[in-house]
Amino acid sequence: MRKAFAIAACLALSLLLIACLSACGRSDEVLYVYNWGEYLADGSYDTMDVLSGFEEYYEELTGRSMKVYLTTFDSNEDLYAKISGGTSRYDVIFPSDYMIDRLRTEGLLLPVNIESVCEKYGAECYYEYIGEDFRGLFYDPDDEYSVPYTYGRVGIIYNCTQVDEEDCTGWELLWNPKYAGRILQFNNSRDAFATAQYLLGIDLNTEDPADWKACYDKLLEQKPLIQSYVMDEIYNKMESGEAAIGAYYAGDFFTMLEVNEDLRFFYPENTSLFVDSMCIPKGSENPENAALFMNYLLSEEPAIECAEFIYYASPDALVFENEDYQEDMGEYVMEVLYPEDFHFAEELNVNGMRNLSPETLEYIGRLWEDLKISGGLPAGVYWTAAALAAVIAALVIYSFIVKRRRARWY
Amino acid sequence: MKAGLLQRAAAAPHIVWSALFILAPMVFVVYYTFTDGSGSPSLENITRLNAGNYLMILVNSLCMALIATVICFLIAYPAAFIFSRMKKKAQRLAILLIMLPLWMNFLITTYSWMTILEDTGVINTLLSALRLGPVHMINTPGAVICGMVFCFLPYMILPIYSVMAGIDPKLIEAAADLGCSPAQTFAKVIWPLSLGGVISGITMVFVPSVSTFYISQKLGGGTFQLIGDTIESYFTGTAVNYHFGAALSLILMVLILISMAVMNRFGEGEGGEIR
Numbered sequence: 001m002r003k004a005f006a007i008a009a010c011l012a013l014s015l016l017l018i019a020c021l022s023a024c025g026r027s028d029e030v031l032y033v034y035n036w037g038e039y040l041a042d043g044s045y046d047t048m049d050v051l052s053g054f055e056e057y058y059e060e061l062t063g064r065s066m067k068v069y070l071t072t073f074d075s076n077e078d079l080y081a082k083i084s085g086g087t088s089r090y091d092v093i094f095p096s097d098y099m100i101d102r103l104r105t106e107g108l109l110l111p112v113n114i115e116s117v118c119e120k121y122g123a124e125c126y127y128e129y130i131g132e133d134f135r136g137l138f139y140d141p142d143d144e145y146s147v148p149y150t151y152g153r154v155g156i157i158y159n160c161t162q163v164d165e166e167d168c169t170g171w172e173l174l175w176n177p178k179y180a181g182r183i184l185q186f187n188n189s190r191d192a193f194a195t196a197q198y199l200l201g202i203d204l205n206t207e208d209p210a211d212w213k214a215c216y217d218k219l220l221e222q223k224p225l226i227q228s229y230v231m232d233e234i235y236n237k238m239e240s241g242e243a244a245i246g247a248y249y250a251g252d253f254f255t256m257l258e259v260n261e262d263l264r265f266f267y268p269e270n271t272s273l274f275v276d277s278m279c280i281p282k283g284s285e286n287p288e289n290a291a292l293f294m295n296y297l298l299s300e301e302p303a304i305e306c307a308e309f310i311y312y313a314s315p316d317a318l319v320f321e322n323e324d325y326q327e328d329m330g331e332y333v334m335e336v337l338y339p340e341d342f343h344f345a346e347e348l349n350v351n352g353m354r355n356l357s358p359e360t361l362e363y364i365g366r367l368w369e370d371l372k373i374s375g376g377l378p379a380g381v382y383w384t385a386a387a388l389a390a391v392i393a394a395l396v397i398y399s400f401i402v403k404r405r406r407a408r409w410y
Numbered sequence: 411m412k413a414g415l416l417q418r419a420a421a422a423p424h425i426v427w428s429a430l431f432i433l434a435p436m437v438f439v440v441y442y443t444f445t446d447g448s449g450s451p452s453l454e455n456i457t458r459l460n461a462g463n464y465l466m467i468l469v470n471s472l473c474m475a476l477i478a479t480v481i482c483f484l485i486a487y488p489a490a491f492i493f494s495r496m497k498k499k500a501q502r503l504a505i506l507l508i509m510l511p512l513w514m515n516f517l518i519t520t521y522s523w524m525t526i527l528e529d530t531g532v533i534n535t536l537l538s539a540l541r542l543g544p545v546h547m548i549n550t551p552g553a554v555i556c557g558m559v560f561c562f563l564p565y566m567i568l569p570i571y572s573v574m575a576g577i578d579p580k581l582i583e584a585a586a587d588l589g590c591s592p593a594q595t596f597a598k599v600i601w602p603l604s605l606g607g608v609i610s611g612i613t614m615v616f617v618p619s620v621s622t623f624y625i626s627q628k629l630g631g632g633t634f635q636l637i638g639d640t641i642e643s644y645f646t647g648t649a650v651n652y653h654f655g656a657a658l659s660l661i662l663m664v665l666i667l668i669s670m671a672v673m674n675r676f677g678e679g680e681g682g683e684i685r
Contacts, residue, residue, distance in 0.1 A: 228631030365649030385473035
């Protein structure tokens with residue numbers, strides 16, 4: 001009886017689930033958005049939900065109902081694997097500069113045509129508010145395939161209770177033996193090598209193996225000082241005070257600052273820049289809807305919501321010139337995100353990370369592995385493992401001997 | 411005839427499933443291993459295995475997994491034995507408690523272990539409060555092994571427990587009646603009968619431990635590399651190379667298959683003898 005009840009309950013639950021899932025699917029149009037994690041105001045943490053906002057906007061504009069599905073990725077390489085695989089359907093993707101370059105040259109993007117689409121649907125086009133500094137960047141010289149969404153630079157975050165201000169001069173802070181065991185490094189070969197390249201004054205996009213080897217030596221020298229190689233774990237480790245120094249994106253620093261007030265930030269003289277843009281991948285079934293979505297994200301309210309949520313600088317004049325936004329962000333944030341005499345386009349076209357040849361990428365991958373493996377495990381691990389293996393082998397042999405002996409009695 | 415048809419029909423979904431999700435991926439792994447970027451056959455990926463540090467990485471992974479498996483076994487075997495001797499109701503509760511961590515995603519449990527083991531984490535805060543001083547744990551092989559043990563322990567306990575629970579108590583009584591000391595009863599009756607469970611437990615812990623990448627990344631701080639990390643980096647890292655990643659996976663699979671075959675032979679001999 002109890003079993004029957006349990007089965008009935010399970011069935012009812014699963015039916016309910018199926019009903020829910022299928023109920024969600026009833027709309028005239030669908031849009032598949034593929035974005036970085038936590039890179040849109042989606043209604044969490046008391047923000048506006050821009051996805052349902054777009055659904056309303058779309059219905060007002062065209063009279064058709066719309067459903068937006070959001071999926072997330074956590075590296076450009078993941079995104080590339082999905083898009084180049086060609087099996088998944090997305091309408092709007094958010095790759096970074098060098099990845100746009102790669103996708104574009106491999107013919108994996110569709111032109112955006114945001115202005116003509118807006119005209120066709122009679123929508124106000126917000127593309128004109130994109131700052132001059134973000135037109136014609138190296139990855140998309142004719143602005144045909146991408147609409148910039150956010151941009152920023154890498155800086156160094158440190159905990160002022162643990163680090164002396166006078167040591168914070170530049171990238172050498174990450175090599176300062178005074179802070180051994182409290183320094184974080186990127187767990188991503190390209191970004192980690194970049195820190196060494198800035199320190200050594202080597203071009204970021206060099207194809208010369210000797211240059212990469214020099215950086216490798218520098219990173220090897222740094223390894224004993226490193227607490228962890230991290231990506232998103234940096235939030236946890238900096239916020240809790242576990243680590244004292246780490247390089248990361250300016251916008252993310254403010255998220256950490258909300259939790260730990262002792263954190264400070266500065267830009268070294270040379271540092272990585274990025275632009276994350278919205279693109280339409282090949283295979284999108286409705287590029288016009290995708291363009292409308294981009295246009296909506298550029299309009300004042302959603303753009304400000306998103307910019308305030310993710311704390312990254314926005315190329316949209318409706319955002320950075322808005323007084324409420326400036327007030328919400330505060331003077332310090334505005335100063336860090338939008339420094340006055342800084343010409344982003346110029347810097348990016350010179351210093352931006354570009355796609356490298358497969359040979360170089362492979363060489364970097366190999367150096368990265370060498371770096372990780374150098375030093376090996378503590379000898380204790382090998383000794384323990386060897387001892388255990390010996391014990392197990394002895395047991396196996398012993399049992400075989402016993403078996404043999406007994407077999408004689410049969 | 412009718413039953414045969416019915417049986418076959420009932421088995422069909424399983425066969426389709428296995429073919430699609432077990433066999434097909436294997437075929438792809440083999441295909442990628444023996445082809446190069448342009449799709450023509452090549453042994454380049456295999457020969458490249460000699461070039462780098464892959465042997466070292468593999469040895470490191472095997473050592474870590476071996477230690478984790480043995481620790482799991484040492485914890486799980488007595489636990490399973492005690493559970494199997496408890497009252498039925500208590501047994502059910504105990505097994506439920508063992509399964510409980512499995513209901514949480516293991517990525518989340520690993521992440522929590524990070525905050526537990528950190529220098530400013532839960533354990534060290536407690537130790538400092540008790541004046542026992544902070545002990546450095548995170549980013550050491552010990553932390554990674556601890557993570558492996560925690561994540562995979564249920565897979566060791568459950569098979570051993572289910573075998574132990576199936577041992578007829580009469581056999582143990584008979585052994586005692588025939589003059590076996592408790593130690594002899596264990597060595598000659600309980601151990602051989604539970605060996606099947608032990609072997610499947612070892613397989614179920616060793617295999618995921620040797621190929622894990624998430625645990626070593628989070629609890630090892632990315633300061634050392636296991637074979638799982640290396641394979642992952644060839645599929646999602648900067649230098650994506652499915653072919654070489656597949657070759658590494660294939661080597662790992664072959665190694666695991668060989669060790670499993672050896673283990674199974676060892677188990678078979680013992681079990682067969684008792685019957």
